């Protein structure tokens with residue numbers, strides 16, 4: 001079963017490809033951004049606290065993110081035996097803590113998928129999404145800030161996971177079907193997905209590609 005971390009700048013397609021991978025594998029999709037947005041929508045004290053960070057495009061503090069994510073990862077992994085972690089970890093501190101947590105519970109990640117696209121393409125995709133979904137943090141100035149936060153806080157994780165030998169880098173600056181085929185081949189080559197997976201359920205893939213939400 002796949003236990004995968006999706007690591008990518010905003011707009012590179014981590015939401016879309018996470019949902020698709022989830023449908024292909026039966027692993028649980030755990031999106032930190034979705035969980036945070038749900039908390040904000042509930043209007044709880046925690047949600048109000050979260051919104052002060054997400055509206056500006058700043059990262060939510062590690063403690064807060066762990067209190068929301070850890071129970072979701074544990075129950076999802078128990079239910080399905082795998083996970084697609086979409087948007088977490090995003091700082092070195094989160095990555096180190098996640099590695100410890102994974103080792104303690106025998107839930108260590110077996111691949112990290114790093115999706116890339118040129119910066120102007122990322123911005124233009126997010127602006128398109130803003131028109132579709134109206135997400136509060138999809139304004140040009142907040143998008144630029146989120147990209148800068150990625151470069152400063154999250155980009156160091158690329159080398160960290162490369163050093164651990166589990167990084168798969170894929171460009172998403174090409175048709176989505178090509179990205180999926182590439183992803184599938186590479187997961188199969190690593191023995192993380194069975195051969196033939198992904199060929200018989202094109203309608204699922206379509207749905208995954210068009211679900212609104214984060215990219």
Ligand code: ADP
Pocket residue numbers: 008009010011032033034036053054055057058059060061065086087088089090091094137146214215
């Ligand atoms: P995107 O990758 O497009 O920015 P996400 O939905 O993944 O969208 O995240 C939206 C926001 O949620 C981030 O800008 C940040 O404020 C917060 N967030 C999500 N994941 C994390 C995390 N692992 N650590 C801290 N903040 C997070």
